[in-house]
Amino acid sequence: MSTSFQPNGIITLLTDFGTQDAYVGAMKGVILSHHDQLRIHDLSHEIPAQNIRHGAFVLKDLLPWFPAGTVHCCVIDPGVGSSRSALILQIRDQLVVAPDNGLISWTGYQPTDPIYEIPMPQGEKATKLSSTFHGRDLFAPMAAALASGAQKLNQLSLLPELPVHISWPDPQKQSETVFKGEVVCIDSFGNCITNITEEDFQNAKRVEVKSNVSVSIRCVQTYSDADDGDFIALIGSSGLMEISSVNSNAAKKLNLGCTSEIKLLC
Amino acid sequence: MSTSFQPNGIITLLTDFGTQDAYVGAMKGVILSHHDQLRIHDLSHEIPAQNIRHGAFVLKDLLPWFPAGTVHCCVIDPGVGSSRSALILQIRDQLVVAPDNGLISWTGYQPTDPIYEIPMPQGEKATKLSSTFHGRDLFAPMAAALASGAQKLNQLSLLPELPVHISWPDPQKQSETVFKGEVVCIDSFGNCITNITEEDFQNAKRVEVKSNVSVSIRCVQTYSDADDGDFIALIGSSGLMEISSVNSNAAKKLNLGCTSEIKLLC
Amino acid sequence: MSTSFQPNGIITLLTDFGTQDAYVGAMKGVILSHHDQLRIHDLSHEIPAQNIRHGAFVLKDLLPWFPAGTVHCCVIDPGVGSSRSALILQIRDQLVVAPDNGLISWTGYQPTDPIYEIPMPQGEKATKLSSTFHGRDLFAPMAAALASGAQKLNQLSLLPELPVHISWPDPQKQSETVFKGEVVCIDSFGNCITNITEEDFQNAKRVEVKSNVSVSIRCVQTYSDADDGDFIALIGSSGLMEISSVNSNAAKKLNLGCTSEIKLLC
Structure with a gap:
């Protein structure tokens, strides 16, 4: 299990936020406030609302085409504000930053692919965490820090349990x-x-x-x-x-x- | 009142143009023709058509998350072609380039935040100004020039009157x-x-x-x-x-x- | 007829793919895997499905605003998988990479504007060409190689026949x-x-x-x-x-x- 990861400065965004509101823009602002040279690429913001399976299918189809060093920030998150975990999957020398709700299920990850836990903010920082928008307050900051190299993977703990998994429906x-x-x-x-x-x-x-x-x-x-x-x-x-x-x-x-x-x- | 502004090379776009037509792309072309290294980020092009209040709400929610030096090019502009003014608000060390129609109302701007007037093109340049698309012909060129540093704020005049203001509906x-x-x-x-x-x-x-x-x-x-x-x-x-x-x-x-x-x- | 072309590193995308699926993201991944510093700008992914005329109109309106050196990757491609050709139009010191189905009709191209043929992959590479998604497998790789300078125009053949042309409906x-x-x-x-x-x-x-x-x-x-x-x-x-x-x-x-x-x- 390797924890080395060389970011290429690219962050992709995959959400169900639509684009008529401030949600996507706020995530971009957070990322650019961390480091204004990060290169953000929209994958989709039109995943049907709360549809984790559709998001999982799109993510599966996208991952193989991206270069090593890419950080994917994926937020289809109906469980926001609950006790669901947040994770970082290292796969194909890329990182997927996402809620632990099955979104990564069909990426083809193996038991040897490390999955880290995103720590919940503590103390004063916790009070700044909105209960409805972890895309802005949790996932975007982590994605930006990983993409800039400020956050090292070896400073994070592994997810203590197996991630939520949605079975692929075999014929x-x-x-x-x-x-x-x-x-x-x-x-x-x-x-x-x-x-x-x-x-x-x-x-x-x-x-x-x-x-x-x-x-x-x-x-x-x-x-x-x-x-x-x-x-x-x-x-x-x-x-x-x-x-x-x-x-x-x-x-x-x-x-x-x-x-x-x-x-x-x- | 400070007129110093250090652009970071980022231009955001916030419009009601939708994305099925040439409008958004034309603005991007104008910006990149001014300077092809400017970093354009889409905030939204799906503000409901001509809905200044929705645009004002989204802009309010977005501004706090962006870094100093950002130029926001905001075009929800039902009054295009009329005698409405065009302005540049300097706030939080960012610039908002927009029509003077209330779009900036809820950004929390103070009397001490300078608001400049975008001069209307004169002479031959005026004939190139479309009467229906100032996003391409007026706002994008100004945003690009501000973001590249070619246009200095101290070369502009302040807006001679108070900007159009939509009152926040207090409970x-x-x-x-x-x-x-x-x-x-x-x-x-x-x-x-x-x-x-x-x-x-x-x-x-x-x-x-x-x-x-x-x-x-x-x-x-x-x-x-x-x-x-x-x-x-x-x-x-x-x-x-x-x-x-x-x-x-x-x-x-x-x-x-x-x-x-x-x-x-x- | 000049074959010199100096890419500026900008690739634009114009498609009818919508943004709820993996299609647009996969094209971006392919481009960034070729060269991760290429600057991708979305023009539209909401051209009505299979509507070549709408795409042709949007392309006509966009081209004049972009700087020399830009590569436009335009994929409205109902004939994908058929024997339709694929082409590169050099116009205004820009390149349009597109299927040969009339999409370039209204760009104002002249007989002196060179039009190259995109060669179909042969041998092992041909087996990797999906029959339904040349945006990812043919057009994006070519656009990326042109924008990075890896693909030179003088290594390509001219389109052997006149391109498909949709007449402009004169009043x-x-x-x-x-x-x-x-x-x-x-x-x-x-x-x-x-x-x-x-x-x-x-x-x-x-x-x-x-x-x-x-x-x-x-x-x-x-x-x-x-x-x-x-x-x-x-x-x-x-x-x-x-x-x-x-x-x-x-x-x-x-x-x-x-x-x-x-x-x-x-």
């Missing part, structure tokens, strides 16, 4: 020719990203969903293998099977949501 | 046990932020609102003191009382909006 | 006193931007639209020449005639959309 093999899976994320285009992997998809003949409309879903390689409005299933950029409707919104047309059941027939 | 004490207040801002989670301060809230027993639903609103310390869907009142991150519904949208459920009346019973 | 002169035009873009305020130029507008007396409401649209210089809710026509910041409703949403009130017909009466 079930119902028979030699039928896999039962589910939708894990709907993207802004209405693509329904499922838990079916590329390997399972290779032999797929067609896909079935429970829907109020009767549909035929073909398995294809790319959008251009089908016509506008056709329902198709293909491997998307997450490496997972997606159900799409060419140039339109499959989720709305099929009335699918997260955890909707799907079947893969081989 | 009214109706009796020894009843305060009448109002909602001043609805955030994207549906939290209803009121004008009731932490001091007034200390002795509160319960909160009443005029609503189409019959509700009981308890006074608590933090979200986790209540169950999902419960209506609660607590001190939020602005230091003001908020009416919330745990993990859901209080404003929608209670049909509350800005200026909705609320009562605090002690 | 038609129906008689000495009547111009027939159309709405080319609706902005987030509901302003209806048309194809009528400032020159044609100079002698305009009034404007007519086909609408379910009976309206009178006056020609004015600026919003403040009219009262709240009035329908007006004026030259907006694009240098084109816009139909607006003061402090409200003209497009919704008049039920106008892109390509809606309008008439200018002189």
Whole structure:
């Protein structure tokens, strides 16, 4: 277990705060007040409110693309003000600063990846901690201090217990020719990203969903293998099977949501 | 009254332009064309269209968190093209570049905080000033010049009159046990932020609102003191009382909006 | 035809990805993994999904404001995974990295402005190219390499054919006193931007639209020449005639959309 971490000065922000209020700006102000040369990059502030699973899925998809030394400040935090812990996961030579509520579940962290505890402020500092906005008062200051190098990991304690973990919903093999899976994320285009992997998809003949409309879903390689409005299933950029409707919104047309059941027939 | 200002190279943007059009990008282009090393940070472009009060509330909440030397370029500007003035407020060693329409009202500026006038372009330059987009043609160039140090404050004149001011709606004490207040801002989670301060809230027993639903609103310390869907009142991150519904949208459920009346019973 | 290009280290992003998913963040990660000092600026991620015309209009309006050396990474790409080409337009000493689908049509490019082809990955690299997300796998890596100087333009081939071009809808002169035009873009305020130029507008007396409401649209210089809710026509910041409703949403009130017909009466 290594505690060495060389920050590159980049902080990313991933929240469910929306951008019509002061919340995101206040976090940026706190970070820049710590060190005004830190390079802040917005990942998303439009994670659906309090939707930890959506945040976990987005974080999983993002991490592999960032360089070593990046600090990700991730605040989807419905338990703010409760006794939930706050943590720092060191993974892929990057740091994820987040509440301990399952947000890091699908990053692929291993038992050997160190997870530190963010200490709660004590004494006078505790009185300055808002009970509703730890993004500004706890996570942003810690992320800034880690990104500037002012906070060393070896000055922190490890999280005393295992972090909260949300199980990945593995698809079930119902028979030699039928896999039962589910939708894990709907993207802004209405693509329904499922838990079916590329390997399972290779032999797929067609896909079935429970829907109020009767549909035929073909398995294809790319959008251009089908016509506008056709329902198709293909491997998307997450490496997972997606159900799409060419140039339109499959989720709305099929009335699918997260955890909707799907079947893969081989 | 001091006119010294040391820019740190940071420009923030706060607008009601949304992000589906060219407006925000054009402002960034103008700033980067002035000096391509300026560090631009988005605060919000989703202030509700033409809603100066919402912008004023967000600006109030943001300013204290930014470092000295920051230039905030704030453009919620329904009066663009009229004879309204344009100003630069120097406060907390930061600058706010904005139309003179009340946007700076709640920043806590004092009579000793200097407010400069942005001169309208003359001659050939005037013909290049669009009548609908001073964000690009007036505010962004001034913000960039201030942030790069090319524009000195002592080369500018003070605003000849007092700036437009929107009064903060102070709560009214109706009796020894009843305060009448109002909602001043609805955030994207549906939290209803009121004008009731932490001091007034200390002795509160319960909160009443005029609503189409019959509700009981308890006074608590933090979200986790209540169950999902419960209506609660607590001190939020602005230091003001908020009416919330745990993990859901209080404003929608209670049909509350800005200026909705609320009562605090002690 | 010059192939010299001096990058300034700025990359802008213009997409229809929205910001609730991992797509934008993944592009930023790819760019920062190439070179972590590149300065990324968001232009828009809210171009309506698959709406190439809206993207083309926004790009046209943005380009003139950016400094020489900027690389624009523009991904509105409904044809992803098909045989559509990918290109780099060199214009105004800036680069536009985009799919060859008409997105660059209205930038004012000339036959002398060089357009390069982005080579499709071959061999092992081809297997890493997702069939649904060239923003991450093709355009972002190329934009990063151009912005850092690692990719030289003279190592690339010119696009072998003319790029896909969407014709600008020129207004038609129906008689000495009547111009027939159309709405080319609706902005987030509901302003209806048309194809009528400032020159044609100079002698305009009034404007007519086909609408379910009976309206009178006056020609004015600026919003403040009219009262709240009035329908007006004026030259907006694009240098084109816009139909607006003061402090409200003209497009919704008049039920106008892109390509809606309008008439200018002189």
